[in-house]
Amino acid sequence: MKNTIADIAHKAGVAKSTVSRFLNGGSVSHATRRKIEQVIQETGYIPNSFAQSLKAxxxxxxxxxxxxxxxxxxxxxxxxxxxxxxxxxxxxxxxxxxxxxxxxxxxxxxxxxxxxxxxxxxxxxxxxxxxxxxxxxxxxxxxxxxxxxxxxxxxxNDYAAGYDMGRYVLSKGHRNIAYIGVTEKDVAVGVKRKEGFLKAVSEHVGVEVNLDLYESGFKMSDGVQTALTILQSNRTLPTAVVCATDNIALGVMKAAHMKGIQIPSEISVTGFGGYDVTEVIHPGLTTVKYGxxxxxxxxxxxxxxxxxxxxxxxxxxxxxxxxxxxxxxxxx
Amino acid sequence: MKNTIADIAHKAGVAKSTVSRFLNGGSVSHATRRKIEQVIQETGYIPNSFAQSLKAxxxxxxxxxxxxxxxxxxxxxxxxxxxxxxxxxxxxxxxxxxxxxxxxxxxxxxxxxxxxxxxxxxxxxxxxxxxxxxxxxxxxxxxxxxxxxxxxxxxxNDYAAGYDMGRYVLSKGHRNIAYIGVTEKDVAVGVKRKEGFLKAVSEHVGVEVNLDLYESGFKMSDGVQTALTILQSNRTLPTAVVCATDNIALGVMKAAHMKGIQIPSEISVTGFGGYDVTEVIHPGLTTVKYGxxxxxxxxxxxxxxxxxxxxxxxxxxxxxxxxxxxxxxxxx
DNA sequence: AATCATAGTGGAACCGGTTCCAATCAAGTG
DNA sequence: CACTTGATTGGAACCGGTTCCACTATGATT
Structure with missing residues (x-):
């Protein structure tokens, strides 16, 4: 029951090469084609992919x-x-x-x-x-x-995403904002999103914006921790917390809930990512959706x-x- | 730059078999061992795994x-x-x-x-x-x-999970319950959980329980649909909706929210699965956690x-x- | 010194395919 | 009818490893 191409060839009364040709669409006469087909059918032959790849x-x-x-x-x-x-x-x-x-x-x-x-x-x-x-x-x-x-x-386009988010939050009248980022080792998430966001802030002339930057890990629990330090500090609370990922944002929302702080009436939260859950939670999370x-x-x-x-x-x-x-x- | 075992053997001045033995821990003298090691080092030789698997x-x-x-x-x-x-x-x-x-x-x-x-x-x-x-x-x-x-x-142990959930919901005083299941083709999720749940209900003697069974798809949106038909019907609303999966439960929660129905004060919801999100949403979802x-x-x-x-x-x-x-x- | 293990080595066969080349054979051409 | 052509086909080499077997030294044993 080993079923190599040689076995098939032997049973069909032809040479290995003919069977191989049959399998790979070479020229084979109608008669032999039928014979080989039948033998393969009967034996349930499956070519060994190693041997194929070895050659190929x-x-x-x-x-x-x-x-x-x-x-x-x-x-x-x-x-x-x-x-x-x-x-x-x-x-x-x-x-x-x-x-x-x-x-x-x-x-x-x-x-x-x-x-x-x-x-x-x-x-x-x-x-x-x-x-x-x-x-x-x-x-x-x-x-x-x-x-x-x-x-x-x-x-x-994380830079653009960060920029858009910045413009949006500012357009809603927020002037005291906390930005929770991640390690700059991650250029896309840690640097580009932040840079885009900062760019939006810097372009926003005329009114003063108070922006505090924080760094968090990627996990939701990290987000909770970071949020708690923000929410528990003695300084005036920011009106908006912009998070570099949805996960962090979810953590912030959880922390806010633990502290009895209402979203969005007392504090606004945004994320990046567009995770499915951000849609079903309440309130729905404003975020940037990545395809x-x-x-x-x-x-x-x-x-x-x-x-x-x-x-x-x-x-x-x-x-x-x-x-x-x-x-x-x-x-x- | 093909680097086969034959090349290595040639460069080291030995036979293929010796190189193979070296690679697979056979007996090789110290001197040749060093020579081969060096050649492999220089050439960055990596054995072809097809040839290996073909033989093995x-x-x-x-x-x-x-x-x-x-x-x-x-x-x-x-x-x-x-x-x-x-x-x-x-x-x-x-x-x-x-x-x-x-x-x-x-x-x-x-x-x-x-x-x-x-x-x-x-x-x-x-x-x-x-x-x-x-x-x-x-x-x-x-x-x-x-x-x-x-x-x-x-x-x-889906049967036990369903049973536990049934006991729990009943113990909280719910007597008018909607159970949203899934296709019975899925024995574990569609049959066992429901059976366990029904068993708990049947054991609960003394008080009458009104139980309505529904069937939904696996997606959250299916859950929303099914929930809407329940919530919009003219019959008295159930006090609890038991869902065969967390996804469906999330859908139900969303539907409730859309209808302005408070959870849990107006209606209770449970799921199965123990998805991470069930912890961070509000209210947290009562569910069964699978490891x-x-x-x-x-x-x-x-x-x-x-x-x-x-x-x-x-x-x-x-x-x-x-x-x-x-x-x-x-x-x- | 003769005998005997034994570590170390090379050669060749083999794993199961693909492909090149030469051979065969029937049909088509002038 | 001799010759060309093209479709089929078998044989052998090859892909890059592993492994069995035989052959050499080398040191140990009487």
Whole structure:
């Protein structure tokens, strides 16, 4: 019951090469075609994909390395990628780096050994080691979420998102604002969003704006902590808390609720991300929606181009969309 | 720059077999060991894993087939599996079946062709076709979430969860209850939870309980729809709505909010699942928490046993834990 | 000194496919 | 009818590893 191509050939009374040709659409006479078909039918023969890949020196697999699996953005994006890749006959191999940069590197080499055709790397930071690995493995790599001049990259327009959010909050009359950011090691989330936001503030001439900057971790519980220090300080409370991620914003909302502070009447809150939950909670969270699913599709299309040596933009910037909900009060 | 084992052997002035022995810990003299080490160092040689697997006739990969990636339970479980598998030197290959049963079957054969060592199947339904495929591919398969007498299975104690929830809601004095279930094709979620709940109700002698059963889809929007039909009917509103999943419960809460109905003072709501969001929303959702992450670990351990032909329980039942929050009013 | 393990090594076969090349054979051409 | 053409087909080499087997030294044992 081993069923190799040689067995099939033998049972059908032909040579290996003929069976192979049959399988790959070469020229085979009608008679032998039928015989082989029948034998394959009977035996339930399935070609060994190693032997195939060994000869072909590549696979039809695309690898993706993600810092975590259990996040809304990650799973949405991956779902989109998967859909697109499947349509093009590629299989997606997902590797979880558990937010450990050295595991990302490891994964790059791992994927190279497996002769993966291309790699989509969900980046939070792009270090020298990353670049060295990417260069060494000689496989097309697409950065998702961060950019680097030497690597194909796909990013969201975080600067614009931050800017839009800033303009919006200011337009609602808020002049005493707390901004909760994240580590600047994450250029997209930690730097760009903040810069865009600051830009909006700096452009807002005529009235004085009091802006306090805080830094928090990515987890909701981090958001709760940071929010509590803000809410418990002796200074006047800000009228709005702008958070660099929806997760942090959810944490802030929780903290406010714990403190009996009403949203938005006593304090306004905003996020970034557009997670599904932000819609169903009350009040709904004003946020910036990122098209994760669509981004996955785009990323897949992009890596397929790279794999096939087709031309592709070095940098793709995707736009975001502001979602206005009830968590921001109008002070005007 | 092809770097095969033959190249290394040539450069080091030894035979292929010696290099192979060096790589796999055979007996190699100190001198040649050093030479080979150096050549490998210089060339950055990485063995071709196809050739290895071709000979070995298997991989150190475990495949998992999931109906969807973008769900809390799925991503949590997968994260747990991944952690455990990695520790044991296995790699996880994730396949997304997009809630399409025929794709699940396809995936089973796909994984078989790739000589995956074992498969963890996130099941919602186990059809005859599934069983036939599982039998045919001859690879260890572990069902997760559903059980079948012929296949190793791992399930949550949904019956007990439903029962506990029933007892709890009744103990809070609710006598007019709406139960929103899902399709009975999903035995675990659609049948077991409901049965457990009904059992609790049937045991509750002495007072009359008015129970209405509804069926909804799995999506939050389905929950909203179903809730609206309940809330808009002319009959007296139930005092509690018990939902078969957290997602549906979130939908119900949203619908209630849209209708200006207060939770829990006007209507109580419960879910199943223990999603993270159920904690941060207000009011917090009373639900049953499933240990997804831990389940992932367990599943991984289980499939590893199967792969190594070690004995393993045919059926593993995992317990759940009720989480009491504010979404249920005490009518006593 | 003769005998015997034994560590170290090279050669060749093998895993299961794909592909190049040469051979065959029937139909078409002048 | 000899010759060209093109469709089929089988044989052998190859992809890049692993492993069995035979052969050499080398040191240990009587």
């Amino acid at each position: 020196k590549k696979t039809s697999m695309i690898g993706t390395i993600m810092p975590r699996l259990d996040s809304f953005s990650a799973s949405q994006t991956v779902a989109g990628m998967d859909e697109e890749l499947r349509e093009h006959g590629y299989q997606l191999l997902i590797i979880n780096a558990s937010q450990d940069l050295s595991r990302e590197i490891e994964a790059l080499y791992d994927l190279a050994r497996q002769k993966i055709s291309g790699i989509i790397l969900f980046a939070t930071q792009v270090t020298e080691t990353h670049l060295a690995a990417i260069k060494e493995i000689g496989i097309p790599v697409l950065l998702l979420g961060q950019q680097h001049k030497d690597v194909h990259s796909m990013i969201y 994760y699913f669509q981004a996955g599709h785009l990323a897949a299309q992009h890596i397929i181009k790279l794999v096939n040596d087709e031309p592709a933009d070095l940098l793709t910037v995707m736009n975001c969309e502001m979602i206005h909900r009830e968590s921001v009060d109008n002070l005007n | 006739k298997k991989t150190s990969m475990i495949g998992t087939i999931m109906p969807r990636l973008d769900s809390f339970s799925a991503s949590q479980t997968v994260a747990g599996m991944d952690e455990e598998l990695r520790e044991h030197g296995y790699q996880l290959l994730i396949i997304n079946a997009s809630q399409d049963l025929s794709r699940e079957i396809e995936a089973l054969y796909d994984l078989a062709r790739q000589k995956i060592s074992g498969i963890i199947l996130f099941a919602t339904q186990v059809t005859e076709t599934h069983l036939a495929a599982i039998k045919e591919i001859g690879i260890p398969v572990l069902l997760l979430g559903q059980q079948h007498k012929d296949v190793h299975s791992m399930i949550y 997804y992450f831990q389940a992932g670990h367990l599943a991984a351990q289980h499939i590893i046993k199967l792969v190594n032909d070690e004995p393993a329980d045919l059926l593993t039942v995992m317990n759940c834990e009720m989480i009491h929050r504010e979404s249920v009013d005490n009518l006593n």
